[in-house]
Every structure is written in C-alpha cells, then in structure tokens.
Amino acid sequence: MKNEYSSYLSQTAKEIQPSGIRKFFDLAASMxxxxxxxxxxxxxxxxWNIREATILSLEQGYTSYTANPGLLELRQEICKYLYNRFSVQYNPGNQVIVTVGAxxxxxLxxxxxxxxxxxxxxxxxxxxxxxxxxxxAGGKPVPVSTSPENGFKVTPEQIEAAITEKTKALLICSPNNPTGSMLTxxxxxxxxxVMEKHDLIVVSDEIYAELGYDETFTSFAAIDGMYERTILINGFSKGFAMTGWRLGYIAAPVEFVEAMLKIFQYTTMCAPHMLQIGAVEALRNTYHEVEEMRKSYQRRRNYMVQTLNEIGLDCHTPGGAFYVFPSIRSTGLSSEQFAEELLMAEKVAVVPGNVFGESGEGYVRCSYATSMQQLQEALKRMQRFVESRKMVLQG
Known part of the structure; x- marks a missing residue:
C-alpha cells in the first residue's frame, strides 16, 4: 500500500465537499x-398507526426481499395518492420505484x-x-441563483440565460429547501x-408537497406537456414524519423508470419490506395527522417570520416546507460567522446560507420543526445576539 491514500481515490470523490449542514450538527451535538x-x-x-402496522409486519415475518420496484400494493397506493392529491396519473406496474429515501x-x-x-x-x-x-453521475451542476426580491423564485428568463448546448435537465424543488419558496x-x-422550447428534462423534487400553506401545491408533472418530460421525486420523510424510515419514490414515464430500475437492481435490490408495509398504512389512513402537522408548522412559520423581522433580521414569508431563510447582513457578519458566533454565544444552532450555494451568502436557514416553546427561547437568544452585534457595529 502506498502511504498517500489519496492516490487511490477517484478525482470526483476527492473534489466533493462534505455536507456543510453536518458540520454544524456535529458541533452542536458536542455542546x-x-x-x-x-x-x-x-x-x-x-x-402510531404506521408504527403499529410495521411492528405487526415484523411479527408476521415480512422480512424478505420485495420486487425490485417495491411492493405492488404500495405502488398502487402511491399512484392513488398522486392522482387524488395532485391530479397526476401513473401505472403502478411500470412507472413507480420505491427507493431508500428521496x-x-x-x-437514480x-x-x-x-x-x-x-x-x-x-x-x-x-x-x-x-x-x-x-x-x-458525471454531469456538471449549473447554479441558477434566486433572490429575496422575487421571493427566492426562479424566473423563465433566468433559466433561458443559463441554458447552453450541453444543458440536459432542470432540477427544481418546490416547496424549496432552504428558502421555503413555493412556485404557483x-x-x-x-x-x-422554456422546458418544452429547449427539450429539457425536469427532475422535480416534491418531498415537501404536503407542507404548503398559502396556496395549493401543484406538481410539475401536472402542467400541460410536462408529464412526458418530468421525473417526479417524493417520499414519506417530511409530510408523514418518517425521516428515519428512508422511504422515497420515483414516478415517471416508463422509459425513465426502466433505466433507473436497472441501476436500482444492481445497487440496492429493494427498500426494506416491513417499512414498505408501514408506508401502505401511511397513505391509507394518516391524512388527519398529516393535516394537523401541517397546521402546526404554519402557526410556527407565522411566529418565526414575524419575530425575526421584529428583531431586525429581514425574512420573507415562505410558502411551504418548514424553513425560514432570514437575512443576517445587518449584523455585519458572513453566514458562517453568524452561525458559529450565535452557537458559541447563545447556544442556538442554525445553518449558514452559503452551504446552499453562493446566493445563500448573507442568510441562514432556521428550521421551525421544533416545539413552539423551543422556538420562543431560541428567538429570545437570537435577539440578544443581534442586539450585541448592533452595539459592536455602533462602536
């Protein structure tokens, strides 16, 4: 073996940076x-009904592989869900793959x-x-930056300006992580x-589809002409409070699914059997709980936006997800400086906006997926920190 292990690594693996989110999670966990x-x-x-169904499946011995694309029963429920909620129709036999997370x-x-x-x-x-x-995957990511002036929403003109002869696809997430913006x-x-004009594929990450607040969520695949060119991504983590279950799914035209399924067969085989049974129960009998969670997030969102603006951190009102993305420019600190100093001074962990791309510099992501009591205390601490920064800036 050579002493220098980097010589054994692929160039791609060496160039990819560790998650900036994990850095702050790990630091906060040590305090x-x-x-x-x-x-x-x-x-x-x-x-509980989801957990109970999963526990029962274990007791009944459902511990084997399933079909590669997932239990047919679950794929059928996914297709019913997508049709009933978002008016997009897929064939459970050949247009859906159940994956290990979105x-x-x-x-894939x-x-x-x-x-x-x-x-x-x-x-x-x-x-x-x-x-x-x-x-x-061997491709080149091309960022298209958004701004708070437009509610962090991308415009057709911005997409047009970024397209080259090498452009293959657009990846969009609505509601968005980290800004919470939701496209109408x-x-x-x-x-x-624009997608049709330039014959582009759309990869639409709709994992926050259940968490829209002010307007009805629309799937990109439901737009006229987009069904044939959209790879719809969704899952159970956010809307159904099932993050640790690692269950997502793809719905797309048959040709896309056939190609993805070949890769999935060789890399994963299938998602865990018993967890898929829990997901069937989630789609059949959990809408009341999902709606109650959504209402709770909406109340927290309203409180966060109002309070952040009151303490001097300009914050737009997000249309979905469970994040706010306030500007911290008034403090005179960079995103990383703000996050680090806030953590050390007041023991509040937020994520610096620059880890989400260059256009995130000057902002931080705050999740309101925690109790109102915790949010109230966190914002008191943030207010103290912001006031201390004002004193520093005033000399």
Missing part, C-alpha cells in the same frame, strides 16, 4: 443546552439521464446534495414553456 434550528426533520414522532431517487434519476459533461440547472439556494449527485401553477406554466 450542552443547544437549541437546534438546523435539523430538516419533523419534531413529530411517526404516527435522495436515492434523485441519484441523474445516473439514468446524464452523459459525461452534460449540464443540469439547479435552482439555488438549493439542498446541499443536489450538486454532488449531479457530479457523481402559473409560475410553473411559464417555466414549462
């Missing part, structure tokens, strides 16, 4: 008394469609995994015109 607003995870426990679904999508050097447009600020997953049906229609 006592920290209130974390960094975790993109529901604070609710998975509803992140794996995105990974990129590996199935990207040739070396092809470009994928990524609307930023964006979830930290998107660009690395494009790179791992009319806005999606305008983006769809």
């Amino acid at each position: 006592e008394g920290v209130i974390s607003l960094g975790v993109g995870e529901p604070d609710f426990i998975t509803p 992140s794996q679904a995105i990974d 999508a990129f590996r199935a469609i990207i040739n070396p050097g092809e470009e994928v447009l990524i609307v930023e600020p964006a979830f930290v995994a998107y660009a690395p997953l494009v790179a791992l 049906k009319d806005e999606l229609i305008e983006l769809a015109k």
